[in-house]
Amino acid sequence: xxxxxxxxxxxKRPGASVRVSCQTSGYTFTGYSMHWVRQAPGxxxxxxxxxxxxxxxxxxxxxxxxxxxxxxxxxxxxFYLELNNLRSxxxxxxxxxxxxxxxxxxxxxxxGQGTEITVSS
Amino acid sequence: xxQMTQSPSSLSASVGDRVTITCxxxxxxxxxxxxxxxxxxxxxxxxxxxxSKLQSGVPSRFxxxxxxxxxxxxxxxxxxxxxxxxxxxxxxxxxxxxxxGTKLAIK
Numbered sequence: 311x312x313x314x315x316x317x318x319x320x321x322k323r324p325g326a327s328v329r330v331s332c333q334t335s336g337y338t339f340t341g342y343s344m345h346w347v348r349q350a351p352g353x354x355x356x357x358x359x360x361x362x363x364x365x366x367x368x369x370x371x372x373x374x375x376x377x378x379x380x381x382x383x384x385x386x387x388x389f390y391l392e393l394n395n396l397r398s399x400x401x402x403x404x405x406x407x408x409x410x411x412x413x414x415x416x417x418x419x420x421x422g423q424g425t426e427i428t429v430s431s
Numbered sequence: 432x433x434q435m436t437q438s439p440s441s442l443s444a445s446v447g448d449r450v451t452i453t454c455x456x457x458x459x460x461x462x463x464x465x466x467x468x469x470x471x472x473x474x475x476x477x478x479x480x481x482x483s484k485l486q487s488g489v490p491s492r493f494x495x496x497x498x499x500x501x502x503x504x505x506x507x508x509x510x511x512x513x514x515x516x517x518x519x520x521x522x523x524x525x526x527x528x529x530x531x532g533t534k535l536a537i538k
Contacts, residue, residue, distance in 0.1 A: 345527070355467075355475065355518055357527040371526040405474055416522020417465040417480035424474055 312336040314406050314422035321428045322396050330425045332389040332406035340364045342408040344389045345418060346380065350402040358404075361389060362411065396429045403427075433457050433521050437530025443538040444509055452504045452533045454497075454519035463523035464502045466495055469516045469532075478517075479504060511537075 317331040332344065345360040359370035361380040368380050379392040389406055404425045407418035434457035444450050454464065462482035467475035477486045479495035482502055492507040506513055514537050519530040 354532050355520070355529040357525075357529070360525075369525050373526075407474075415465070415481045415484075416463060416527065417477055417486075417520075418467075418475070419477050419480075419486065421474035421476075 312408075312420045314408065314420055316404075316406060316422040316425045319426040319428070321430065324397055324429055324431055326396050326429075327392060327394045328396060328427055330391045330393075330404050330406075330427070332391070332422050334387045334389070334408070337408075339384065339387045341411055343411050344380075344382070345407045345409055346391045347405045347407055347418070347421075348402040349405070349424075350399070353402075356402075358391070360409070363389075393427075396427075398429050401427065401429045432526055433460060433523060433528055435519055435521050435528050435530040437519055437533055439533060440531060441534045441536065443536050445538045446509055446511060448509045449505065449507050450509060450535065451506075452517055452519075452535075454502045454504075454530045456500045456502075456521055456523075459499045460521045460523035462498045463521055464495070464497065465520045465522060466493075466504045467518045467520065468513075469518065471515075475518060506535075509535075 313335045315333045322328050340363050343360050343362050346358040348356050361368045363382050377394050381390045406422040408420050436455045464482045466479040469475045478489050478493050483495045494505045496503050517533045
């Protein structure tokens with residue numbers, strides 16, 4: 311069965327960096343792009359960007375350009391989100407979510423369980 | 432960026448009721464709309480994709496419609512497990528954007 315298992319919660323100081331992992335299993339790794347979506351406490355969903363596993367091509371939301379890096383390690387079928395220069399308003403739950411590369415619908419049919427990132431001095 | 436305006440932001444209903452949630456896009460997005468349900472403390476769960484296609488395993492009391500700029504999610508015969516928050520999402524173009532959410536509460 312499809313599983314996206316994310317790394318555990320982290321607490322970071324302002325200005326620090328964080329890396330969140332999303333280990334996949336149960337499906338063809340190269341058949342799906344991986345997207346990252348975050349949700350601040352009590353707020354809505356915010357798309358951060360995506361990565362295509364085949365070639366590592368990324369698309370980032372302009373809001374995060376320069377601060378975010380999405381990568382993947384095909385050998386261990388794992389995706390990573392790195393966010394730099396953290397601010398208090400980066401405190402949120404971060405989700406990975408997969409998207410069928412070939413259907414063209416752009417929906418996220420499986421999500422990770424979420425990783426809580428808290429930025430506090 | 433395409434803005435998705437979702438309404439209402441909250442809604443009270445009773446078990447057995449029919450409810451409708453709407454999303455309006457700031458420009459035409461054809462049928463590139465998806466709907467998700469989120470239970471507190473859990474990740475969102477896909478209900479409807481491509482405006483009207485029911486995701487595998489999702490009960491048939493959920494349905495979606497619309498095209499262009501106006502979309503609706505309808506839930507027939509509400510069950511207790513349906514009281515949650517619902518989000519629309521446009522996948523027409525990046526950055527993908529979501530509606531603000533509709534919290535469905537028990538009356």
